[in-house]
Amino acid sequence: MxxxxxxxxxxxxxxxxxxxxxxxxxxxxxxxxxxxxxxxxxxxxxxxxxxxxxxxxxxxxxxxxxxxxxxxxxxxxxxxxxxxxxxxxxxxxxxxxxxxxxxxxxxxxxxxxxxxxxxxxxxxxxxxxxxxxxxxxxxxxxxxxxxxxxxxxxxxxxxxxxxxxxxxxxxxxxxxRGARKASDTRERAILVSVTTDGLTFARESLAELRELATSGGLVVLDEIIQRRPRLDPATLVGKGKLDEIIINCLQFGADMIVFDRELSPGQVRAINAATDLKILDRSQLILDIFAQRAQTSEGRIQVELAQLKYMLPRLSGSGTEMSRLMGGIGGRGPGETKLEVDRRRVRDRITHLEQQIDKVREARTQRRAQRMRREMPVVSIVGYTNAGKSTLLNALTQSKVTAEQKMFATLDPTSRRLRLPQEQEIIVNDTVGFIRDLPKDLLAAFKATLEEIEQSDLLIHLADASSPLLENQLQSVERILEELELHQIPRLLVFNKCDLVEDKEQLANLCQTHNALAVSAMDRKTLAPLTNAIELRLLKRQELAEQPDEERAES
Ligand SMILES: Nc1nc2c(ncn2[C@@H]2O[C@H](COP(=O)(O)OP(=O)(O)OP(=O)(O)O)[C@@H](O)[C@H]2O)c(=O)[nH]1
Ligand SMILES: [Mg+2]
Known part of the structure; x- marks a missing residue:
């Protein structure tokens, strides 16, 4: 020139x-x-x-x-x-x-x-x-x-x-963008689902993600489903599509994109390189909700542990990238200063937290031993999140455990006493809800809490009969019970929210196929068959326990 x-x-x-x-x-x-x-x-x-x-x-x-x-x-x-x-x-x-x-x-x-x-x-x-x-x-x-x-x-x-x-x-x-009030600091998200098969499941799954997002305090602006023959290993949705989504977000005034499946560390990095928008995946959203809800120090330790384990493989790249990646909703999550510590310190922290959990576990075993001496049978209510477990516990025992139209309302297990019709006293546990593809680290971290269930004489598997994802949720719970090695415990399947099911005939069929009871935790009158069934099952178990070994094998 x-x-x-x-x-x-x-x-x-x-x-x-x-x-x-x-x-x-x-x-x-x-x-x-x-x-x-x-x-x-x-x-x-x-x-x-x-x-x-x-x-x-x-x-x-x-x-x-x-x-x-x-x-x-x-x-x-x-x-x-x-x-x-x-x-x-x-x-x-x-x-x-x-x-x-x-x-x-x-x-x-x-x-x-x-x-x-x-x-x-x-x-x-x-x-x-x-x-x-x-x-x-x-x-x-x-x-x-x-x-x-x-x-x-x-x-x-x-x-x-x-x-x-x-x-x-x-x-x-x-x-x-609507009249977004200055006081409304909630973050605004667009949900993205990528599927390689049918749209029906993707839609239902997205509906669940929407509930998760709302439970986590996000405003959901819109949802996008992309169908493609295979997932893009680099950016999940493919580069061109990603640009399109980012542009959509800008046009729409969204603060973050939430993906309906777990992103690999590499995918998070690639997507972050393409946009300043916050990126969250399903696992992180679940972790975030747990972080918001954890009340007891034990719960907090477990959630932090899970968050750190999720974060560790993603610890690379620049500091700002990391803080954006790990900020979670409203900047929650393990916090920026903690994020800037190097891997070694994260590992140290993980070791420390794991030791603390071990201590908690010991204390729990001791408590349990005391309870065993009282010889009270233990019944635990397990099931998909939002199935109505806490509502059922309240209805059965006339207590006031938090029950909400929010996913993961319960994090910490709660025990209540219940006197059965024939005067026998039992302990009923409310537990943390399960969810499809529960993040692996979270599952591991919550094992301690769920160990409580290990000692149960009976599990009530409570399911939301009105959910379009019922079958799916039943399977997820079964799978998680298996992963937690709890599937050996006798189980009573109970369908809840029957008041919401219009087709009573279909409900009756459903109960028959699954050999399940139908209740509505909102209506205490519907619970008598359940308490009777609990009593019978416990009785049967006691009789079995009292039989000599050979007879037990025969029956
Ligand atoms: N219509 C109807 N709603 C119910 C029934 N049982 C529970 N609910 C509602 O379902 C929502 C979830 O109930 P929870 O008892 O919090 O559910 P949970 O299984 O403890 O949920 P997590 O603790 O989040 O896993 C609440 O809004 C309840 O009011 C029922 O029998 N009928
Ligand atoms: Mg609950």
Missing amino acids: KANQINRLEKLATRRVPPTEITTQELARQLSELSHEIKRQVGVLIDRKGHVEHVIVGDASRIVLPAQARSRLAESRFNGLRCLHTHLRGEPLTQDDLTDLALLRLDLMAVIDVDPKTGLPGLVKAAHILPTTSIHNENGESLQPQYQFLAPKPPSQLDVDFLDLIESLEAEMARN
Whole structure:
């Protein structure tokens, strides 16, 4: 490049256009002529006041926008910069141009055609993002980002009032976001499900994720389902789709993306590299809820342990990446200072917590020994989260354990006494709810709590008969019981929330196929068959226990 061309490029940085105009004829001409001479694309980023902020020189077919353009994402709705650059071959706005427009949230992307003979500016082609109210169709598949293309015109005939245009777009975006109160600090999430098979399960699973998200204190803005032949090992959804989702989030005003399955450490890193939005996966969401709920010091130790174990393999990359990754909802989770400690210290902390759990376990064994001496039978209510376990315990024992329309309302096991119809006294345990794909570390960490159940004489497996995922939930609970080696304990299957099931015949069939009882924990009148059944089962067990070994083997 000649000295005079460099000089002219540098001068571009001092230019200013009236804020209401996309470009002046003069600026268009300067860009076009320079571009023609050096046979490269030349571009400028212009702020809302009309000042040129950056000058960019590309090659013959593309320019790369500076990273600073992205760092301004935080405040305004669009980022307050428009990009104006030249095209040497008369091509329309390219896919790269549109992706930059959306991902950087530029005010506008405009290209100026350069006349190949004269170097004079030809048509100006421009596009901006359209605010949307929905980002998916009725099948839950996300829509392509919406762009509005302005009619191509020579620079002298551009009659758009630029400021007016951008301000009305921003006003519309603000309306779409709804009247978000300043006091509402809840984070706003878009849920993403990727599936390799049917949509039905993906939809139900997404419904569960929505409940998890709401239980965790998030506002769910929208849900996206993507179906693909196989999962993308790098970014789960595929790079192009990911860009699309990120753009959707920006258009929609979301703070985070929640994925309906566990992301590998590598996937988290790759996705984080593509966006400043917070990323959460299903496991982390569950961990987060547990962190919010844990009341006792034991519960807190267990949750922190699980969080640290989840975090350890993901401990690499820059500090900011990590804090974004591990911040959890509202910046909860193990906390930023803790995150900056190196792996060794995390491992030390894990060892320390594991020792503490061992101590708790000892104390628990002793307590249990005392209870054994009292020879009271123990019955534990287990089941999927939100099945109504705490409600049932309350109804049976007339107590007031927290029961809520929230997942994982119960974290710490609670015991109550219950006098059965024939005067026998028993202990009833309420337990932490199970969930499909319970994070492995969490399961391990909660083993201690669930050890309580190990000593049970009977398990009541309580299931929500009104859930569309009933069969699935039954299987999940069975699988977890097996993993916890609790499947040897006699089990009584009980369907709850029968008041919510309209089709009573179907309910009766269901009970018959599964050999289960039907109750409604909300209605104490429905519980008599249950207490009778408990009594019978315990009696049978006692008789068995009193039989000599040979007879027991026969029966
Ligand atoms: N309609 C109806 N709602 C019920 C019934 N039993 C429980 N619920 C509701 O279901 C929700 C969950 O009840 P909980 O008792 O907290 O459920 P849980 O199994 O203890 O849940 P976690 O502790 O979160 O695992 C609450 O909103 C209850 O009011 C029932 O028989 N009928
Ligand atoms: Mg509960």
